[in-house]
Each structure stands twice: as C-alpha cells, then as structure tokens.
Amino acid sequence: MKRDALISPKEQIVVAGMFRTANGIGRAAQSCYHALRAEGFDPVAVDLSALFNQIDMASQVPLSEMPAHDNGTLILFANAPETERALLGLGLRRWHRWRMIGAWAWELTAPPDDWMRQTHFFSEIWAPSQFVQKAFQQRFSLPVRNVPHYLPVHEHEKAWPSPASRGDKVLRFLTIADGHSSFHRKNLLATMQMFMKAFPNNEPVQLTVKCRNLSSYRPYETEVMAIADADDRICVIDRTFSEEEQTHLLWNSDILVSSHRSEGFGIHLAEAMAAGRTAVATGWSGNLEFMTRRNSVLLPYVLKPVNDPSGIYQSLENAHWADVDIDAGARGLRDLFEFPRRRHDLASRAQKDIQVSLRSRAYAAALAGPV
Numbered sequence: 305m306k307r308d309a310l311i312s313p314k315e316q317i318v319v320a321g322m323f324r325t326a327n328g329i330g331r332a333a334q335s336c337y338h339a340l341r342a343e344g345f346d347p348v349a350v351d352l353s354a355l356f357n358q359i360d361m362a363s364q365v366p367l368s369e370m371p372a373h374d375n376g377t378l379i380l381f382a383n384a385p386e387t388e389r390a391l392l393g394l395g396l397r398r399w400h401r402w403r404m405i406g407a408w409a410w411e412l413t414a415p416p417d418d419w420m421r422q423t424h425f426f427s428e429i430w431a432p433s434q435f436v437q438k439a440f441q442q443r444f445s446l447p448v449r450n451v452p453h454y455l456p457v458h459e460h461e462k463a464w465p466s467p468a469s470r471g472d473k474v475l476r477f478l479t480i481a482d483g484h485s486s487f488h489r490k491n492l493l494a495t496m497q498m499f500m501k502a503f504p505n506n507e508p509v510q511l512t513v514k515c516r517n518l519s520s521y522r523p524y525e526t527e528v529m530a531i532a533d534a535d536d537r538i539c540v541i542d543r544t545f546s547e548e549e550q551t552h553l554l555w556n557s558d559i560l561v562s563s564h565r566s567e568g569f570g571i572h573l574a575e576a577m578a579a580g581r582t583a584v585a586t587g588w589s590g591n592l593e594f595m596t597r598r599n600s601v602l603l604p605y606v607l608k609p610v611n612d613p614s615g616i617y618q619s620l621e622n623a624h625w626a627d628v629d630i631d632a633g634a635r636g637l638r639d640l641f642e643f644p645r646r647r648h649d650l651a652s653r654a655q656k657d658i659q660v661s662l663r664s665r666a667y668a669a670a671l672a673g674p675v
Contacts, residue, residue: 310414316373317347317671320394321381323363324353326516326544328481329409331571332432332453333381336407337365339454339664345671352382355393360544370394375401377671379430383408383420391425403427407451411489411566411589412472412610412623414439430670432569433590451670452593453571455662457580475509475641478557480572482483483517486616487524491586494563494628496531496538501634502641503537509641511538514553521614554579558647559640563603563633565625567591573600574662577654584636588626594661599654601636604629 317340321333330353340347348368348386353359382390387406396402406426408419423429423444430451430566431437437450477499481490492513499511513532519542532538545553554560560576562585567573570591573583577599585591587602595602610617640647 316371316376317345318350318371318376318378319381320352320370320390322353322356322358323349323351323365323367324361325356325358326361326550327358328569328571329381329383330358332407332409332461332569334364335375335453335455335571336379336381336667338456339667342454342456342664343668345519345668350394352390353388354391355389356386361546364547364650372586375403377403377405379405379407380426381407383410384422387422389426401553405430407432408436408440409568411568412438412439412617412625414620414623415443415498416618416620417443420444433593435590435592436568445592449670449673451666452662453569453574454667455571455574455658456664456665462669473508475491475559477509477511477559477561477637478514478553478576479511479561479563480514481516483515483524483614484616485519486612487515487518487521487528488612488614488615489562489565489567489617489625491628492524493527493531494630494633495561496528497630498561498563498633498637499538500531500535500639501630506537507641509537512553512557513538514545515540515542524614550596551651554581557581557582559637561633562586562591562630563630564589564591565627569593570595574658577651578658580651580655582635582640582651583654584640586626586628594658596657599657600650601640603636639663 319337322330323333337347337349348371349365350370353365357645380390404426405428407430425445428447429440430449431440432453434450437448440448479495481487481492497581503509559582562573564586566589568590573585573591574594577583584601586605588605605628607624608627610623610625
C-alpha cells in the first residue's frame with residue numbers, strides 16, 4: 305500500500321521493536337524513536353521484546369500499547385522471519401490502512417531467499433547502510449531506502465573526559481560481540497590474536513572482550529578462554545550490561561576494535577566514534593557508511609565464501625564475507641600505541657564526522673520522501 309509523499313508531524317507514527325533487548329536491532333529501534341522526536345514528531349514506542357522472549361534490560365524510552373487507530377505509519381524493527389508474528393502481536397490484519405515500513409538488518413551480500421515472501425506486508429524497506437540496501441535491491445521488487453542509524457548526543461557524552469584523564473598509562477582496547485549475532489561473524493578470535501601479536505613484551509595495554517551469550521557456544525568459548533588464559537592483560541566479560549555499565553565501559557576504553565567478517569552497520573563502532581574514541585575495523589561492509597581512512601583505522605582483508613559453524617548465517621550461493629589480515633591488524637594496533645597523536649587526530653575527526661553523517665533528519669526525510 306502506498307501513501308502520499310508528505311507526512312504530517314501530527315500523523316500517528318508507531319516505532320515497534322525490541323526496546324528491552326540489548327541487541328543491534330533493539331538499539332536501532334531506539335535510534336529511530338530518538339531521531340523522530342528530534343525532528344518534531346511524536347512517535348509511539350511499542351515493545352516486542354516479550355513477544356520474542358528477549359527481555360534483558362529496561363527500556364530507555366517510554367513504552368505504549370499499540371494505538372487503536374485504523375491508520376498511520378508503522379516502522380517495524382523486526383527482520384523477515386519475525387514479521388508475521390510481530391504483526392499478529394500488534395493486532396494488525398489485512399484490512400488495516402497503515403503505511404507499513406520494514407526496518408530490516410542483514411550482514412551478507414544477499415538476503416535469504418525466503419525473506420522475499422515477507423516483503424508483501426510492506427510498502428517499503430529501510431536498510432541502515434548502502435551495503436545492506438544494495439543486497440536487498442538485488443532481490444526485492446519494492447523500494448529499499450538507505451536510512452542510517454541516528455546517534456543522539458546526550459549531555460553526559462558532551463562532557464566525557466578524554467581517556468588520558470584517567471591518570472594511568474595503560475592503553476585500553478575493547479571489542480564487543482553477541483553470540484546470537486554469530487561470534488564467527490564478529491570474529492573475536494582475530495582481534496585477540498592481533499592484540500597478542502602487537503604487544504608481545506608485556507607492554508602497558510589491556511584488551512576487554514565484552515560478550516553476550518558466550519557460554520551458549522561452548523566450542524567458541526573454549527577458544528576464546530584459551531587465548532585469554534595465556535595473557536593476563538586480556539579480560540573476558542560474558543553478560544548483558546545495563547546502559548550505565550555499557551557507557552562506563554566505553555568511557556574507560558581508548559580504542560574499539562572490530563575484526564568483523566561483515567556488518568550491516570556497526571552501531572557500536574559509530575557510538576565509540578561519537579564518544580571520541582578511536583575505532584579500528586575491517587574495511588568492508590556496512591561500517592563504511594560512516595568509517596573512512598580519515599577518521600578510523602580500516603584493516604585489509606580478503607573475501608571468502610561464508611562459513612559459519614554456529615549455523616546463524618547459512619551459506620548462500622555466491623555469498624562472501626571478509627577475512628581480516630591479522631598481521632596488518634597487529635601493525636595497526638601497534639601504531640596506535642606508539643603514536644598517541646594519531647589516536648587523538650583520528651578520534652577527533654571521527655567525533656566530528658559522526659555528528660554530520662548520522663543525523664536525525666534521515667528518518668524525517670525517509671518518511672516524507674516519495675515512495
């Protein structure tokens with residue numbers, strides 16, 4: 305169903321998603337809600353966390369029930385496999401007159417074939433990066449917009465001190481992954497190997513490996529802990545953090561490292577850059593929406609066929625992802641250690657670039673633009 309191009313701020317807008325779930329698509333729903341508020345809209349946030357048994361945090365936005373209106377705009381942050389269940393949970397049936405937008409996340413160069421069937425529920429799909437947009441456009445016949453995630457600047461972030469103000473000489477690295485998003489895709493082991501290669505002589509450095517659901521993937525956990533046990537500068541944390549804990553962890557870090565094989569967007573990287581931290585990541589996929597060689601360290605890679613032993617990303621025909629160059633990554637980490645001015649310059653540029661590139665108006669423009 306298509307609507308008129310222009311939308312009034314007074315029109316009913318619902319953002320539905322997992323607002324009480326500490327994963328990427330839950331945080332994407334929060335981002336959309338904050339962006340619309342910043343642009344003068346009054347969206348309603350409807351939580352789907354309980355519907356999918358994924359409550360693991362308190363919501364950071366006020367939640368409401370699905371409005372009883374017979375029309376409006378629904379922006380649904382749930383991927384294709386969850387679409388029908390989400391719409392049933394929201395009480396929407398075929399006879400509704402809502403404008404339906406599917407905000408989908410994906411990390412490979414093509415979506416699964418069975419996602420096509422779910423597209424008929426929507427008038428359009430929103431993708432968080434050009435990388436994902438291109439993947440969807442190759443398979444889907446309906447319009448696909450590139451709507452990058454918005455990062456609101458909170459008052460406490462404006463006042464965040466630089467890492468140097470901690471008063472110690474330890475350079476702190478951080479890497480983050482959720483097992484439900486595939487540890488093989490996030491590639492924690494490569495980051496840990498880079499770290500040990502870069503700093504073989506007990507240099508004053510530390511690596512925090514922040515995980516969720518590591519214990520649910522025993523073979524991978526065994527490999528991670530074997531490396532961590534060999535170096536007491538590596539700390540592994542496996543639990544869900546509150547918003548306050550996550551903020552403190554980022555504040556207490558200097559450099560965020562992602563050796564990912566593929567990202568649909570990489571919101572944790574964008575958040576680190578917005579907070580004035582240096583970002584190091586594989587130079588491929590959705591993170592290139594906001595990462596450049598001027599504002600971050602982009603690591604070389606080779607493309608290989610997708611192989612995910614966890615089964616989360618089944619190998620698709622002609623699907624590839626990146627295998628990062630560990631030796632080059634180690635040299636990159638070492639350079640950041642040896643040249644503090646380079647760290648500072650990259651972080652400063654990143655913070656400025658994020659404020660320009662990831663703006664709230666992207667959502668308002670997507671709502672108002674022609675379908």
